[in-house]
Each structure stands twice: as structure tokens, then as C-alpha cells.
Amino acid sequence: MARTVIPFGPQHPVLPEPIHLSLVVEDEKVVEALPTLGYVHRGLEMLAVKRDYNQMIQIVERVCGICSMIHSLCYCQGIEEMMGIEVPRRAKMLRVVWSELHRLHSHLLWLGLFADSFGFESLFMQLWKIRERVMDLNEATTGNRVIVSVNVVGGVRADLDESQIRWIKDTLVEVEASIKSLQSTIMNDSTVCKRTVGVGVLTKQAAYDLGAAGPMLRGSGVAQDMRQLKYAGFDEIAFEPIVETAGDCWARSTVRFRESLQSIDLVRQALDKLDGSELAVKVKGKPEGEVITRVEQPRGECLYYLKGNGTNNLERVRIRTPTFANIPPLAAILPGLDFADVPVVVLSIDPCISCTER
Amino acid sequence: MCIEATAITPAQLVAEVTKIKAEGYRFVTMSSVELDEKNMEVLYHFDRDLKLKNLRVQVEKGGKLPSISGVVFAAFLVENEIRDQFALSFDGLVLDYQGKLYNETVQTAASSPFCKYAVSKKEAN
Numbered sequence: 001m002a003r004t005v006i007p008f009g010p011q012h013p014v015l016p017e018p019i020h021l022s023l024v025v026e027d028e029k030v031v032e033a034l035p036t037l038g039y040v041h042r043g044l045e046m047l048a049v050k051r052d053y054n055q056m057i058q059i060v061e062r063v064c065g066i067c068s069m070i071h072s073l074c075y076c077q078g079i080e081e082m083m084g085i086e087v088p089r090r091a092k093m094l095r096v097v098w099s100e101l102h103r104l105h106s107h108l109l110w111l112g113l114f115a116d117s118f119g120f121e122s123l124f125m126q127l128w129k130i131r132e133r134v135m136d137l138n139e140a141t142t143g144n145r146v147i148v149s150v151n152v153v154g155g156v157r158a159d160l161d162e163s164q165i166r167w168i169k170d171t172l173v174e175v176e177a178s179i180k181s182l183q184s185t186i187m188n189d190s191t192v193c194k195r196t197v198g199v200g201v202l203t204k205q206a207a208y209d210l211g212a213a214g215p216m217l218r219g220s221g222v223a224q225d226m227r228q229l230k231y232a233g234f235d236e237i238a239f240e241p242i243v244e245t246a247g248d249c250w251a252r253s254t255v256r257f258r259e260s261l262q263s264i265d266l267v268r269q270a271l272d273k274l275d276g277s278e279l280a281v282k283v284k285g286k287p288e289g290e291v292i293t294r295v296e297q298p299r300g301e302c303l304y305y306l307k308g309n310g311t312n313n314l315e316r317v318r319i320r321t322p323t324f325a326n327i328p329p330l331a332a333i334l335p336g337l338d339f340a341d342v343p344v345v346v347l348s349i350d351p352c353i354s355c356t357e358r
Numbered sequence: 359m360c361i362e363a364t365a366i367t368p369a370q371l372v373a374e375v376t377k378i379k380a381e382g383y384r385f386v387t388m389s390s391v392e393l394d395e396k397n398m399e400v401l402y403h404f405d406r407d408l409k410l411k412n413l414r415v416q417v418e419k420g421g422k423l424p425s426i427s428g429v430v431f432a433a434f435l436v437e438n439e440i441r442d443q444f445a446l447s448f449d450g451l452v453l454d455y456q457g458k459l460y461n462e463t464v465q466t467a468a469s470s471p472f473c474k475y476a477v478s479k480k481e482a483n
Contacts, residue, residue, distance in 0.1 A: 034453070038460030082359055211385045211432035229408055289359030292403065292410060303403065305361075305389040320387035320403075320436075328432040 003031065006339070010039050014117040014343040017353035021346070025339055033334035035327055041357040045317050052312035053079060053287055057151060060304075063319060064355040065146045066106045067297040069098050072151040075317075077231060078293035078306045079153045083285055088277040091155035092233035096270035097168075098142070098150055099232065099295075100263040105134040106298035107260040108179075110350045111186065114253055117347045118195040123185060130178045137168055155280025165271050172264050179260055186257050187250075196250035200333050200345035203247055210329040213322040214300020215259070216349050219252035221245040226296035237269045249348040256298075256350070286310050297322055299350045321355035363401060363412035368423050371402075371415055375426045378404050383411055385430040390440045392419075398444060402426070422447040435459075 004025050010018030018039035024032035047059050060075045061068040073095055080087060087095075112127035135145045142148035142158050150156045160168070186192060202212065207220035217224055218241055225241035227234050242258045244251035287308030294303050300322030307316040326349045337345060366374050379385075383404035392398045393416070400423065402413040417423055425448035427434040437448045438459040448454075 036459075041460050208384050209430070209432075211387075211430070224408070226408075290361050291359065292361050292412070301386070303387060305391075305401065305403075307391060316389070316391045318389040318391075320389075324435065325387070325432070327435055332431070 002026075008342060008346070012343070014113070014347050015351070015353075016113070017351070019351060019353050019356075021334070021342075023334070023339070023342065028339045030334050030337045030339060030342060033331050035331055037327075037353075037356060039357070040353065044358045045319060048314045048317035050313070053308065053314050054153060056314065056317065057153070058149070060317070060319070061147050061149060063321070063358050064297075064352055066109065066352065067102055067299070067302075067355070068147045069102045069150060070295055070297045070302065071319075072149070073099055073232060074293055074295040074302055074304050075306070076151045076153050077295075078291045078304050079287050079308075081291045081293060082287045082289050082306065082308055083153075083283065085154050085281060085283060087155050088279065088281060089233070089273075089275055090159075090277040091279055093236075093270045093273050093275075094156045094158070094160065094279075095151065095232040096234060096237065097160070097267050098138070098148055098156075100266045100270070101134055101137055102148075103298045104175075104260055104263040104267075105131050105138070107256045107263070108134065110256060110298070111253065111260070114344075114347055115186075115192075117344050118191070120191060123182065123192075126178075126182060130175055130182075133171055133175050133178075137171060140164070141168070152280055154283045155278065157279070159279055160271075160274070165274070169268065169271065172267060176261065176264050179257075179264075183257070187254055192253075193250065195341075195344055196253060196348075197246075197248060199249045199341050200337065200348055201247045202329055202333050204245070206332065207247065207329060210332055211325050212300075212329040213325040214297070214350075215252050215255040216300065216326050216329060218243050219255045220247035224301075226294045226301050229294060231293075231295055233270055233273065236273055237266060239266065249344055252348045252350075286312060287314065297355075299323055299352055299355070300325065319358050321352070321358065323349070323352045323356045326351070327356070361401075361412055363414040365414045365416075368415055368417060371413070372424050372426060372429060374413060375402065375429050378411060378413075379429055382406050385426075385432050386410070388433065388436045388440065390444050390446065392444075395419075398446070400440065400446070417446065420445050422449055424448070425450040425452070427452040 006023045008021040010020045020036040022034040060071045063071050108131035112124040115123035139145045150158045202220045204221040223241045223243045288310035290307040303320040305318035308314050383406045386403040386405050389401040399416045404411045434453045438455045442460050
């Protein structure tokens with residue numbers, strides 16, 4: 001049987017950002033997949049030697065818009081660990097609030113895009129309509145919808161007053177009800193199930209061996225989530241990772257759907273634990289030494305390796321983003337699929353090319 | 359403050375990674391760091407039950423390390439990235455992009471007919 005190479009991307013209706021896959025197909029079956037990156041690579045890691053360690057917060061926030069707050073959280077907690085800074089409890093809880101609002105809007109964005117990838121336009125619009133309520137919360141509490149810029153080394157730069165806390169809680173009641181109203185459609189609708197159940201299966205062992213991260217890992221039955229490390233305020237918050245075992249597109253989608261509801265619960269817990277402590281502590285000295293710090297982004301585990309030399313500039317900032325980790329598992333599950341399923345499976349890893357192309 | 363990392367030689371690398379994998383660790387990533395004008399080091403990060411295990415390998419700039427992608431497939435992408443960014447070669451890469459992972463030889467603004475521009479100095483009157 002003759003083999004044909006079909007280019008998938010870098011511009012494709014299901015890809016908001018450019019990545020290219022060379023798909024080798026026999027008839028309608030994919031037999032090989034080779035990813036190519038580099039269409040929008042920015043070299044942000046290398047800016048660390050030109051910008052001082054405080055300016056780097058703005059740089060790392062721009063690694064990815066959708067999870068910008070969690071990038072700066074990871075970076076700041078690394079610098080704080082290096083400099084021996086203890087962040088006030090209120091700041092830790094506020095970090096949980098905004099990071100979970102980011103996860104919530106990221107998952108709603110992805111669920112909408114996923115619905116769009118198999119032509120379920122009305123579901124896409126419903127999900128993005130709900131997401132707008134979360135974006136309103138970000139804008140009203142930080143001044144920005146996407147890149148909220150709340151983290152500083154030593155704490156946070158924004159606070160929530162009583163009326164804002166009440167408003168967030170009231171809005172989340174409505175957001176939760178709206179999300180739950182779509183549960184049976186997302187999890188049980190025959191149109192959704194036909195395109196997702198049993199498609200793009202990644203087994204538990206393969207997910208672990210191939211270094212998968214986030215919902216890609218948990219959708220295959222591995223109960224690992226960096227929030228179990230109890231960073232920021234998670235040491236005082238009840239949290240259990242959400243796991244599905246089927247390992248297919250449906251399982252990955254269900255993990256994200258359930259995590260959306262979980263994020264609402266985590267925001268509520270963090271809001272209830274806000275105390276009267278400061279927002280940030282004064283920072284003295286320059287970062288020196290090396291640290292590894294990890295957080296859970298909407299797409300999975302994010303790792304920062306930071307090395308300082310006692311000057312204003314860091315010697316090295318290394319960022320391992322979750323999508324970068326999920327590309328090898330994607331390349332492994334594509335062979336054997338029907339060509340028509342490729343867009344759905346590619347989207348099921350929630351590819352963030354902005355993150356990958358740091 | 360330094361991270362806990364076991365220093366090993368390039369010759370020990372593949373055997374050590376094979377042992378770590380057999381102990382149930384998951385590959386997370388690698389970090390390459392310039393040390394001085396001649397040397398750099400590569401850190402290998404592995405995870406088991408949320409605990410990291412790190413290996414530290416020192417190598418000359420422009421030198422060569424054995425690839426671990428034969429043991430942990432997921433390493434192929436980051437090894438190709440290090441080759442692109444730090445000109446470090448890896449022996450036995452299972453998927454070798456030949457230094458073109460980031461596609462720069464294909465994408466150049468100057469080769470596009472729509473992106474030609476020039477800056478010229480304003481002539482003095």
C-alpha cells in the first residue's frame with residue numbers, strides 16, 4: 001500500500017497557534033507522525049541575562065497568556081526559595097484564588113475549542129459565554145482580563161476587599177450552575193461520545209513512561225498533580241487530584257470538566273481563609289544559588305530551574321512547560337488513528353504552542 | 359543554595375538513567391547551563407511520587423553526550439532543543455532533527471517577498 005505524507009498545520013482550523021505535524025498515512029490510517037516546532041519561538045529564557053530578576057516576572061508572564069499568572073507564581077516562588085523569603089499567608093491564599101480562576105477560564109476555553117473541533121458550535125458558544133464571567137472577575141480584581149500581573153517577589157500586588165469577595169462568590173455560584181447545566185452534554189451526548197470515546201488512547205503505563213503531564217497524565221489514570229506539593233496556600237486547602245482511567249479523548253475532556261468545578265471549590269476555600277496579614281514582604285538582597293520549582297498549570301506540570309549569582313541578573317532561567325512534555329506522548333498515540341480523528345486527538349492534549357515556544 | 363544532584367560522567371549517563379527508570383522514576387526534563395567559557399553542564403530531572411531526582415553531567419561546550427532517548431523516548435525533544443540552542447551533540451538520538459528542531463533555516467523574513475524592508479538614513483539638507 002502506498003504511503004502518503006500529509007502536512008497537518010502549522011495553520012489549521014483546530015490550531016489557534018502554529019505547530020506542524022508530518023503525518024504519514026496509508027489510506028486513511030496514520031502510520032507515523034513527526035512534529036515540527038519553531039514557527040513562533042521567542043527565546044524568552046535567554047532574556048534572563050539581560051533583564052533583572054524583577055523584570056523577569058513580566059517576561060515569564062508572557063510565556064503564555066492563558067496561564068500567565070501561574071508562570072509568574074512559579075517563578076516568584078523559586079526566587080523566594082532562593083532568597084529565603086516567607087510569603088505572608090494572605091498573599092499565598094490570593095495566589096490560589098487567581099491561579100484557580102486562571103485554570104477555570106483556561107479549561108472553559110479549551111472545552112469550547114474542543115467542542116468546536118468536532119463541529120459542536122453551540123456548545124462552544126455556551127462554554128465561552130460562561131468563561132466571560134470568569135474573565136470579568138479577573139478584570140475587576142486585577143485590572144486585566146488575561147495577563148493579570150499580580151505576583152511580585154515576596155507576595156502579591158493586589159488585594160480583595162469584602163465586597164469583591166462577596167461578588168466573586170456570588171458570580172461563582174452562577175458560573176458553577178451554568179457549567180453543571182452542560183455536564184450531561186459534555187459527558188454523555190452521543191455526538192460528543194462518538195468523536196471522543198475510545199479515540200487516541202494513552203495507557204497508564206505509556207503516559208507515565210512518556211512523561212505526560214496534567215490532564216493527559218490524569219486522564220490515563222495516574223493520580224499526580226503538582227498541587228499535591230502544597231505550594232502557595234495549598235498546604236491549608238483540601239485537594240485531591242481528579243483522575244479518569246480510560247486514557248482516551250473523552251477521559252481527558254472529563255478531567256478538565258471536573259477540574260473546572262474543582263477550581264471553583266478551591267477558590268471558595270482560599271477566599272474563606274484570607275486573613276489580615278500583609279500582601280507582600282520587603283525583599284532585600286539578590287538571588288544566589290539554584291532552585292527547581294514546580295506548579296500545576298491548566299495543562300499540567302510546569303518546572304522552572306533558576307540559577308542566580310548574587311547580581312540583579314539571573315544566570316539561567318529554564319522553563320519546562322506542560323505542552324512540551326505532552327508532545328512525545330502525542331507523537332506516540334497518533335499512529336494507528338483514522339486521519340479524521342487527528343484534529344480531535346491533537347486538540348485533546350490542550351496544546352499551548354505559546355508555552356512550548358518560550 | 360544548590361539543588362541535590364548526583365554528579366556523574368558522560369560515560370556513566372545511560373547506565374544511570376536505565377537504573378533510575380527501573381526504580382520507577384518518570385522523566386521530567388533536562389536543563390542545560392553554561393558554566394564558563396569552556397564548559398557547560400546538563401541536569402537531568404526525574405520524578406517519582408512528587409520527589410525529584412537529579413543528575414548533573416559536565417561537558418565541554420560544543421561537545422557530545424550520549425543520548426538517553428533510547429531509554430526514555432520523551433528525552434528526544436529536549437535533546438534536540440539543547441542541540442539547537444547550545445550546539446551540544448547527542449550520540450544515538452532516536453529522532454534526530456539535525457539541529458533544525460526550531461526550523462530557523464526554513465523561516466527567514468528576508469526570504470519572504472512580502473516582508474522586505476530597509477532602513478535608510480535621512481539625508482541632511
